[in-house]
Amino acid sequence: MAETSRAQARATQPVTKDGAAPAELRDAVRWYAGMVLARRFEDEAERAFRRGKIGGYLHVYTGQEAVAAGWLAELRSDDIFFTAYRDHAHALLRGSPPGAVMAELFGKATGLAKGKGGSMHLFDVSRGFYGGYGIVGGHIPLATGAAYALRYSGTDRVCLCFLGDGAMNSGAFHEPANMAGLWGRDGLCPIVYIVENNQYGMGTSVSRASAVADLASRFAAYAIDHERADGMDFLAVRALARRAIERVRSTGRPHAVEMLTYRFAGHGAADLFQPYRPKDEVSQARGRDPILILERQLRKAALLSDADVARIHEEAERAIAEAVRFAEESPEPPATDLDADIHA
Numbered sequence: 001m002a003e004t005s006r007a008q009a010r011a012t013q014p015v016t017k018d019g020a021a022p023a024e025l026r027d028a029v030r031w032y033a034g035m036v037l038a039r040r041f042e043d044e045a046e047r048a049f050r051r052g053k054i055g056g057y058l059h060v061y062t063g064q065e066a067v068a069a070g071w072l073a074e075l076r077s078d079d080i081f082f083t084a085y086r087d088h089a090h091a092l093l094r095g096s097p098p099g100a101v102m103a104e105l106f107g108k109a110t111g112l113a114k115g116k117g118g119s120m121h122l123f124d125v126s127r128g129f130y131g132g133y134g135i136v137g138g139h140i141p142l143a144t145g146a147a148y149a150l151r152y153s154g155t156d157r158v159c160l161c162f163l164g165d166g167a168m169n170s171g172a173f174h175e176p177a178n179m180a181g182l183w184g185r186d187g188l189c190p191i192v193y194i195v196e197n198n199q200y201g202m203g204t205s206v207s208r209a210s211a212v213a214d215l216a217s218r219f220a221a222y223a224i225d226h227e228r229a230d231g232m233d234f235l236a237v238r239a240l241a242r243r244a245i246e247r248v249r250s251t252g253r254p255h256a257v258e259m260l261t262y263r264f265a266g267h268g269a270a271d272l273f274q275p276y277r278p279k280d281e282v283s284q285a286r287g288r289d290p291i292l293i294l295e296r297q298l299r300k301a302a303l304l305s306d307a308d309v310a311r312i313h314e315e316a317e318r319a320i321a322e323a324v325r326f327a328e329e330s331p332e333p334p335a336t337d338l339d340a341d342i343h344a
């Protein structure tokens with residue numbers, strides 16, 4: 001613990017050779033630990049799925065951790081965010097307890113959504129996390145309306161909307177994007193659309209699904225400022241996120257970012273053989289593992305030692321083992337709760 005606080009104290013100083021600003025390094029060790037925890041969570045969730053502990057379906061976030069971590073590191077505690085079904089890491093990185101997240105996957109009453117949502121429908125409103133959606137693109141209109149509501153009610157809070165490359169091909173993307181462009185003229189739509197371009201929508205590559213390769217450029221059609229950037233480098237993502245969030249907060253205008261990332265695992269738990277992509281493409285992408293990139297940067301900045309790395313991995317191991325135990329031992333939701341929380 002003392003070592004962590006020393007590392008965090010050092011993290012306030014601008015020390016990297018490649019000139020990363022101090023703000024990106026501030027508590028970066030904590031975000032590194034968060035990414036390790038999220039990765040470990042996904043490994044264990046896959047194991048639990050194979051053990052028959054998780055019903056429904058399961059999509060892991062392995063490989064994309066720097067995107068959620070970089071953006072959530074800059075999100076104010078009273079801001080809100082939405083994402084799709086690949087949502088475990090988003091919840092964990094926002095601070096939802098690993099036990100409650102795992103229990104939700106197990107369908108238990110102690111789960112983040114009382115065991116009624118499962119893997120794809122995590123929800124933690126107390127932390128500004130408005131879900132977790134299984135219908136591709138279905139959350140984009142909700143996030144856009146929520147952003148409007150935040151500004152309409154006179155606050156300076158902002159909304160992040162994480163979405164997949166595949167979701168951009170749905171009508172549910174284009175209609176709210178147009179509304180956001182319009183509302184943005186009056187400074188009434190403080191949202192950042194964060195396209196997590198992991199190169200695939202299920203087994204279909206972006207090049208086979210999108211008429212244009214530059215997904216960010218599509219936002220031009222709706223007068224939304226846009227950019228594309230590397231989504232594997234936490235410090236770079238965080239720097240970009242800070243600028244974008246500040247701008248959206250001060251102007252009330254929407255902004256869009258295409259984050260170039262990669263899905264290391266198959267689409268979901270049933271996608272075992274992945275015949276649609278060559279094996280060496282995956283191993284090449286794993287060469288830019290976001291956790292290892294950040295680890296190298298932190299070591300270079302003397303913010304992380306071998307002992308720190310070992311301790312962080314051990315802590316993650318313990319936290320996940322505890323989360324599984326909690327999920328296993330938790331009760332099922334009672335049948336009498338079937339109608340609770342349902343709004344007609």
Ligand SMILES: Cc1ncc(C[n+]2csc(CCOP(=O)(O)OP(=O)(O)O)c2C)c(N)n1
Pocket residue numbers: 086134135136137163164165166167168198200201202263267
């Ligand atoms: C409306 C709708 N159509 C189709 C599906 C089936 N489906 C589930 S995931 C997926 C691909 C989405 O890809 P992307 O948005 O890139 O997200 P990623 O899985 O890469 O995170 C599809 C077509 C769905 N869930 N909802």
Ligand SMILES: [Mg+2]
Pocket residue numbers: 164165166196197198199200201202
């Ligand atoms: Mg995708």
